[in-house]
Amino acid sequence: MLSKNDADFYTNLEKKLAKTSSWPSSYLYKFIVPTSEAKIKKLVELFDNLGAVIKTKQSSKGKFTSVSIQLTMRTPKSVIEKYKEVGDKIDGVISL
Numbered sequence: 001m002l003s004k005n006d007a008d009f010y011t012n013l014e015k016k017l018a019k020t021s022s023w024p025s026s027y028l029y030k031f032i033v034p035t036s037e038a039k040i041k042k043l044v045e046l047f048d049n050l051g052a053v054i055k056t057k058q059s060s061k062g063k064f065t066s067v068s069i070q071l072t073m074r075t076p077k078s079v080i081e082k083y084k085e086v087g088d089k090i091d092g093v094i095s096l
Contacts, residue, residue, distance in 0.1 A: 010080045017076035027079050029069040030096040031086065035062055042090055043067055046082070 017027075029047075033039045035058055044054055044067075052071035059065070073079045083095055 010083070014076045014080050017079055021076075023076065024072050024074045026070060027073045029067075029071075029082070029086075031067045031069075032064050032094040032096065033067060033090065034092045035059070035065045039090055039092070040065055040067065043086065043093070046086055046089065047071065 031043060033043060040056060047054065047069050050071050052069050054070075055068045057066050057068075073082070086093055087095065
């Protein structure tokens with residue numbers, strides 16, 4: 001369940017996305033995950049078959065991996081739903 005702060009964040013983000021872009025629109029997701037082949041694979045699988053361009057880059061010490069995912073989303077609500085799905089399914093992920 002989302003905290004009030006998370007719910008407010010997503011509500012505000014959805015409003016900003018609706019105002020600043022015409023939809024469908026290209027959207028760039030950025031995540032940081034602890035470097036784990038299983039976690040990175042799971043993250044990639046959540047965006048699989050959506051036409052996403054996915055780039056990964058490991059931190060200098062190798063503890064974390066940044067994952068950038070560019071794809072076309074239909075609505076601001078669909079952007080938010082994907083953020084929530086990632087947060088629900090992958091422990092330790094940080095959404096940027």
